[in-house]
Amino acid sequence: MTPGIRPLVAGNWKMNGVSSALDELSRIGQGFMHGLDTQTDALICVPATLLSRACERIKDTPVKVGGQDCHAKESGAHTGDVSAEMLRDAGAKFVIVGHSERRTDHGETNADVKAKTEAAWRAGLQAVLCIGETHEQRTNGEALRVLSEQLSGSVPSSSTAHWLIVAYEPVWAIGTGLTPSVRDVEQAHAHIRQELTNLIGEEAAKVRILYGGSVKPSNARELLGVQNVDGALVGGASLKAADFLAIAEAYDALS
Numbered sequence: 001m002t003p004g005i006r007p008l009v010a011g012n013w014k015m016n017g018v019s020s021a022l023d024e025l026s027r028i029g030q031g032f033m034h035g036l037d038t039q040t041d042a043l044i045c046v047p048a049t050l051l052s053r054a055c056e057r058i059k060d061t062p063v064k065v066g067g068q069d070c071h072a073k074e075s076g077a078h079t080g081d082v083s084a085e086m087l088r089d090a091g092a093k094f095v096i097v098g099h100s101e102r103r104t105d106h107g108e109t110n111a112d113v114k115a116k117t118e119a120a121w122r123a124g125l126q127a128v129l130c131i132g133e134t135h136e137q138r139t140n141g142e143a144l145r146v147l148s149e150q151l152s153g154s155v156p157s158s159s160t161a162h163w164l165i166v167a168y169e170p171v172w173a174i175g176t177g178l179t180p181s182v183r184d185v186e187q188a189h190a191h192i193r194q195e196l197t198n199l200i201g202e203e204a205a206k207v208r209i210l211y212g213g214s215v216k217p218s219n220a221r222e223l224l225g226v227q228n229v230d231g232a233l234v235g236g237a238s239l240k241a242a243d244f245l246a247i248a249e250a251y252d253a254l255s
């Protein structure tokens, strides 16, 4: 955590969830309404098909709803794509950009991610910009260099702490049950903070830097207690209200 920064615990449902999943979302909303001490902000990024109904379900709770990707353009002949404006129209307040699954499955480059980040802001959405090294890059000692490259290629120079959130997600930790050591997380997050400072100056001190990759109730306290870790981006464990709330509780306990 970083003194003065309000943490964010964000869920990414990925390509999971039909109407019945909204009951789980309601439980998350209720948990933040009644159970938790809520020293943290909460966000769930649902599939685009659920956005409107998700917003309706948790409109009276502190939990925000976001999208998982957006097209860089506002509208046009891009079959199957969704613009940031469409996400906002459906009720989103945030959008994930540059997730490694987008980079791998759709060949998204750092330049694409930068354009999507700017598209998010154009629509009034806060961007959760994901970066992270592969297992091979870490093994070859290239992790920090890769993070620098991703940041310099994708973070707009006009970024502010309100509009930009960075998520460090080692690709090899996503959905695998593997996590980096506390020391490696600390080193990566300190490096990201420094690189952000080089790119956007003093504003970097206030940018939230989330950790993502196999965050569970059992490891949340250890991972989220690391310096410069200002929250989590949670995949699998965000699909179960009890697990997501337990992760948020772990952060509350640290605050």
Ligand SMILES: O=C[C@H](O)COP(=O)(O)O
Pocket: 012, 099, 169, 173, 174, 175, 176, 177, 212, 213, 214, 215, 233, 234, 235, 236, 237
């Ligand atoms: O966006 C979320 C991440 O990819 C982490 O997913 P995971 O918690 O299932 O490892």
